[in-house]
Amino acid sequence: MELKTKVNAEEGKNDLVITRAFELPLELLFRACTEPDLVAQWMGTRVLKMENRPHGGYQLETRDGQGNVVFEAHGTIHEFVPNEKITRTFEMTNAHFGVQLEFMEFEKLTDDTSKLTIHTIYRSNALRDENLQLPFRQGINWAHNELEKIARKLK
Amino acid sequence: MTAGAIAANFDTARPTVSRHLQILTECELLEQKQKGREIYYHFNPGKMKEIADFIEPFRKLWDDRFNKIEVIMKNYRSKK
Numbered sequence: 742m743e744l745k746t747k748v749n750a751e752e753g754k755n756d757l758v759i760t761r762a763f764e765l766p767l768e769l770l771f772r773a774c775t776e777p778d779l780v781a782q783w784m785g786t787r788v789l790k791m792e793n794r795p796h797g798g799y800q801l802e803t804r805d806g807q808g809n810v811v812f813e814a815h816g817t818i819h820e821f822v823p824n825e826k827i828t829r830t831f832e833m834t835n836a837h838f839g840v841q842l843e844f845m846e847f848e849k850l851t852d853d854t855s856k857l858t859i860h861t862i863y864r865s866n867a868l869r870d871e872n873l874q875l876p877f878r879q880g881i882n883w884a885h886n887e888l889e890k891i892a893r894k895l896k
Numbered sequence: 897m898t899a900g901a902i903a904a905n906f907d908t909a910r911p912t913v914s915r916h917l918q919i920l921t922e923c924e925l926l927e928q929k930q931k932g933r934e935i936y937y938h939f940n941p942g943k944m945k946e947i948a949d950f951i952e953p954f955r956k957l958w959d960d961r962f963n964k965i966e967v968i969m970k971n972y973r974s975k976k
Binding site for chain 1: 923950951953954955956959961962963964965966969972973
């Protein structure tokens, strides 16, 4: 079966491309990516600011049960063309990947399907690869933590 | 397969195919085995898996998010 979401990251380059075909009309896909309450739902984060216009900014924040900020990201919107494209920067606070440039392109496939292409450019290949590895490392950390929990029970 | 047999499957010029084979061999995606006068190229699935696995958790993260978009928006549409 062909994967719905594809990530193309060529060896040695400083960019990557994420593509996904959605079983959603173009307008609904675009709203999901731009309306704060909808972004909050699928990103699993709070949307503090989302100014959908050129020179606008956005800010995302996630807190744990104790109120500690566990994720904070922000950026500036450079281009905003409804149902067509968004060009923006993205930077995660306290991560050292630096700022990334994102080109989001929205395409209608049929009346009920659409496609999103996100082309992300990092400052260097090393920074891109570190960001690519992040979920991999988090997955390993999670597995280690689970192992520890299980191991403690065995004591 | 020999380089000649592989090249026969493409319209690309033979030197280009050889160059590609050389790069894939350097990346260990292909393995060379000498048999008499011929060099046979073998696919190395272990290395392919390693490369795919490196990106897989990142891809999965986005796939999960995008799957959520579909669920949320399908509900959103039916509510209206």
